[in-house]
Amino acid sequence: MSERLPMAGPPGGDGDAGGAPPAATPPAPPARPRASSPRLVATLAVAGAVAGFFIVLVHQWSQPRIEAYQAMVLRQAVQEVLGGPERTETFFLHEGGFTASPPAGADTTSLDRIFVGFAADGSPVGVAAVGAEPGFQDVIRLIFGYDPGAAAVLGMKVLESKETPGLGDKIEKDSLFVAEFGGVSTPLQGVKSGRATGAANEVDMITGATISSQAIIDIINHRVQALGEPLERLWREGIPLPARNAGGDAPPTPGGGA
Amino acid sequence: MSPRTTTPSQDFLRGVWKENPVLVQLLGLCPALAVTNTAENAIAMGLATFFVLMGSSILVSALKKLIPGEVRISAYILIIATFVTIADMVLAAVVPEIHKALGAFIALIVVNCMILGRQEAFASKRPVGRAILDAAGTGTGFLIALLMMGGVREILGNGTFLNVPLFGPSFEPWIIMILPPGGFFTLGVILLVFAWWEERKKVPVHPRHWPHGVTVQIETGAAGAGGTEASHG
Numbered sequence: 331m332s333e334r335l336p337m338a339g340p341p342g343g344d345g346d347a348g349g350a351p352p353a354a355t356p357p358a359p360p361a362r363p364r365a366s367s368p369r370l371v372a373t374l375a376v377a378g379a380v381a382g383f384f385i386v387l388v389h390q391w392s393q394p395r396i397e398a399y400q401a402m403v404l405r406q407a408v409q410e411v412l413g414g415p416e417r418t419e420t421f422f423l424h425e426g427g428f429t430a431s432p433p434a435g436a437d438t439t440s441l442d443r444i445f446v447g448f449a450a451d452g453s454p455v456g457v458a459a460v461g462a463e464p465g466f467q468d469v470i471r472l473i474f475g476y477d478p479g480a481a482a483v484l485g486m487k488v489l490e491s492k493e494t495p496g497l498g499d500k501i502e503k504d505s506l507f508v509a510e511f512g513g514v515s516t517p518l519q520g521v522k523s524g525r526a527t528g529a530a531n532e533v534d535m536i537t538g539a540t541i542s543s544q545a546i547i548d549i550i551n552h553r554v555q556a557l558g559e560p561l562e563r564l565w566r567e568g569i570p571l572p573a574r575n576a577g578g579d580a581p582p583t584p585g586g587g588a
Numbered sequence: 589m590s591p592r593t594t595t596p597s598q599d600f601l602r603g604v605w606k607e608n609p610v611l612v613q614l615l616g617l618c619p620a621l622a623v624t625n626t627a628e629n630a631i632a633m634g635l636a637t638f639f640v641l642m643g644s645s646i647l648v649s650a651l652k653k654l655i656p657g658e659v660r661i662s663a664y665i666l667i668i669a670t671f672v673t674i675a676d677m678v679l680a681a682v683v684p685e686i687h688k689a690l691g692a693f694i695a696l697i698v699v700n701c702m703i704l705g706r707q708e709a710f711a712s713k714r715p716v717g718r719a720i721l722d723a724a725g726t727g728t729g730f731l732i733a734l735l736m737m738g739g740v741r742e743i744l745g746n747g748t749f750l751n752v753p754l755f756g757p758s759f760e761p762w763i764i765m766i767l768p769p770g771g772f773f774t775l776g777v778i779l780l781v782f783a784w785w786e787e788r789k790k791v792p793v794h795p796r797h798w799p800h801g802v803t804v805q806i807e808t809g810a811a812g813a814g815g816t817e818a819s820h821g
Contacts, residue, residue: 365657369656370658370659373659373663374659374662374663374666377666378666381666381670384670385677388673391677391681392677392678392681395681395682396677396684399681492691494767495625495745495763495766495767496745496746496761496763496766496767497763
């Protein structure tokens with residue numbers, strides 16, 4: 331097969347010191363005939379179409395798996411932060427109040443939502459809510475369980491973070507820090523290690539990860555504040571147990587889904 | 589130019605050791621520094637790159653007569669990008685945790701000059717069989733280099749290897765090793781050792797022949813205290 335010449339080779343060919351041509355001389359013809367422009371375009375077009383076809387095939391195979399995984403992660407996280415409720419229901423925040431079955435026409439994907447967990451006897455144990463705010467490196471996304479009756483956080487789990495390995499990522503890997511969120515009252519107050527006074531709303535921050543720890547505390551405080559009023563009303567007036575809503579978002583039930 | 593005649597084992601071993609992409613050619617340093625904070629990430633990155641390199645080399649070698657020289661780089665990039673996208677999706681579906689850890693660096697395999705380099709320098713001029721061997725060698729070499737870095741950094745920076753704790757609870761992790769500076773430290777030390785090893789092989793086995801004058805001086809010195817002063821220019 332023929333060796334391809336460099337595309338931007340000097341005119342007259344390199345190493346041909348003998349009859350050095352003037353600069354104006356057109357470049358020597360390439361070793362193989364130039365392909366016509368339509369052929370170049372056609373080659374890339376066909377290659378692009380074939381590549382697109384394969385990407386679509388793989389996308390169709392992988393997308394349901396990726397979504398199933400995300401749903402599973404959320405389901406497990408809800409279970410974890412609520413201490414393993416018997417079942418859970420999704421409630422949507424619609425026009426200032428929580429409802430399990432938003433009116434037809436409401437876009438459930440854009441509505442704020444909480445997951446209410448119920449104990450075996452049907453009494454609600456708490457709600458789980460997702461929140462996200464900037465941390466040290468990037469947005470931290472977490473889910474936390476909250477008991478509106480006692481105004482206490484039940485548990486916290488980081489869903490997504492890119493915090494510094496070894497320092498900031500302790501917000502999810504340091505089990506002592508994560509355990510701090512089991513039963514602490516709101517609004518949370520972060521304290522540096524060794525400065526705790528024993529108040530019920532104190533969370534010991536991680537040394538070396540103050541910003542990440544504070545971000546977690548802020549996310550929970552802000553979310554509790556934002557959901558506070560409708561959540562209290564929901565809790566005070568009793569949970570309106572929904573008729574099983576068909577369609578829409580499938581509530582993250584413990585046994586649901588394969 | 590007729591392609592150099594090399595044996596199949598040379599095609600393979602060249603990429604693994606003699607022309608290791610990271611340790612000798614210093615190609616693909618971006619992933620080698622960025623995602624080698626654990627051995628697991630290093631292996632995943634190495635395997636993803638191996639897959640892309642292998643797929644691209646096979647296709648480029650098989651299609652070399654159909655790709656006009658004027659658009660060959662675009663065509664190679666298109667082929668590489670397709671394999672990278674497929675690898676990205678498959679990793680996300682099969683090993684979501686690792687995919688999350690590698691983040692954008694999977695997509696960035698597209699611009700790994702090691703891959704494009706092998707297409708331009710080798711696969712586009714050789715038959716498919718040799719392109720496969722070359723890709724396997726280079727991919728393995730890359731994987732080995734990444735694993736060396738990932739292993740060292742995870743052991744020192746986290747006290748584990750492949751998530752298995754190696755030391756007792758009293759081990760204090762050397763955290764900087766899993767942070768970006770640790771990548772540079774590790775790469776520097778590995779390159780140093782590698783270069784020293786190569787250099788050492790070049791030192792002749794027999795002692796050097798010293799110039800005569802120097803030889804006289806040494807012999808005189810070795811003669812001891814009673815020896816006469818060497819008189820050499």
